[in-house]
Amino acid sequence: MAEKRNFTIAGNWKMNTTLNEAVDLVNKIRSGAADFGRVETIVCPPFISLSKVKELLEGTSIQLGAQDVFYEEKGAFTGEISPGMLSSLCRYVIIGHSERRTYFHETDDVVNRKVKAAIRHGLKPIMCVGENLDEKDAGATESIINRQISLGLSGIESADLLIAYEPIWAIGTGRAATSAYANQVMNYIRELLCKILHTGKALRIPLLYGGSVNAENITDLLSQNDIDGALVGGASLKPDQFLSIIRQANELGSR
Numbered sequence: 001m002a003e004k005r006n007f008t009i010a011g012n013w014k015m016n017t018t019l020n021e022a023v024d025l026v027n028k029i030r031s032g033a034a035d036f037g038r039v040e041t042i043v044c045p046p047f048i049s050l051s052k053v054k055e056l057l058e059g060t061s062i063q064l065g066a067q068d069v070f071y072e073e074k075g076a077f078t079g080e081i082s083p084g085m086l087s088s089l090c091r092y093v094i095i096g097h098s099e100r101r102t103y104f105h106e107t108d109d110v111v112n113r114k115v116k117a118a119i120r121h122g123l124k125p126i127m128c129v130g131e132n133l134d135e136k137d138a139g140a141t142e143s144i145i146n147r148q149i150s151l152g153l154s155g156i157e158s159a160d161l162l163i164a165y166e167p168i169w170a171i172g173t174g175r176a177a178t179s180a181y182a183n184q185v186m187n188y189i190r191e192l193l194c195k196i197l198h199t200g201k202a203l204r205i206p207l208l209y210g211g212s213v214n215a216e217n218i219t220d221l222l223s224q225n226d227i228d229g230a231l232v233g234g235a236s237l238k239p240d241q242f243l244s245i246i247r248q249a250n251e252l253g254s255r
């Protein structure tokens with residue numbers, strides 16, 4: 001996808017920031033990000049801060065995302081948040097992050113239901129996939145990705161979504177995948193999407209890389225043909241780092 005140079009940079013704040021800290025963080029990002037118009041910048045704070053962060057982002061081009069959503073519309077599901085509750089607040093929602101798959105036992109079927117529910121409500125899912133270290137070492141990366149994408153997107157024809165490839169062994173470890181490795185897997189994902197969806201649709205789906213992305217490795221990663229952006233964890237909590245990542249994406253997109 002050498003011609004596609006409108007990058008997407010999403011910050012996943014995970015379970016970090018109180019309401020006050022979220023306000024402080026978004027104010028710093030907002031004031032620094034004004035000139036980076038070629039980049040679709042997304043911040044994904046915890047649920048409790050979505051409403052306030054939405055207010056603070058008004059008048060900017062920075063988009064808001066949630067970190068999860070339930071698939072039911074409403075009812076007796078204590079602690080859950082429905083797609084209808086989110087759709088008036090955010091444009092994006094992360095679904096199937098490996099931390100949810102690992103700690104909250106989310107299956108591909110649950111991920112699929114969530115993706116369908118989000119799309120039904122006009123939210124853009126950022127569906128996460130990725131192999132763990134044992135799977136990588138066993139040479140099973142492609143079969144794991146194949147399963148997660150085929151089942152996660154089962155019955156879905158819309159291209160209004162993003163895929164985040166996050167090798168689990170690279171998340172929060174400071175050891176990002178090499179850009180060549182990430183691009184190879186993401187090229188596989190692109191080809192898989194072309195088989196599952198109409199090719200024209202598949203080519204429109206942004207593929208984000210996630211796993212120890214920082215200001216030092218972002219340009220190298222985004223220089224790869226099949227990497228359209230990044231899902232950033234730890235570095236998205238540091239305004240200088242996050243702004244540097246967006247700035248570099250903007251510069252690369254402007255060339």
Ligand SMILES: O=C[C@H](O)COP(=O)(O)O
Pocket residue numbers: 012097166170171172173174210211212213231232233234235
């Ligand atoms: O959602 C973000 C990813 O899990 C990456 O996190 P990280 O940048 O801290 O490795």
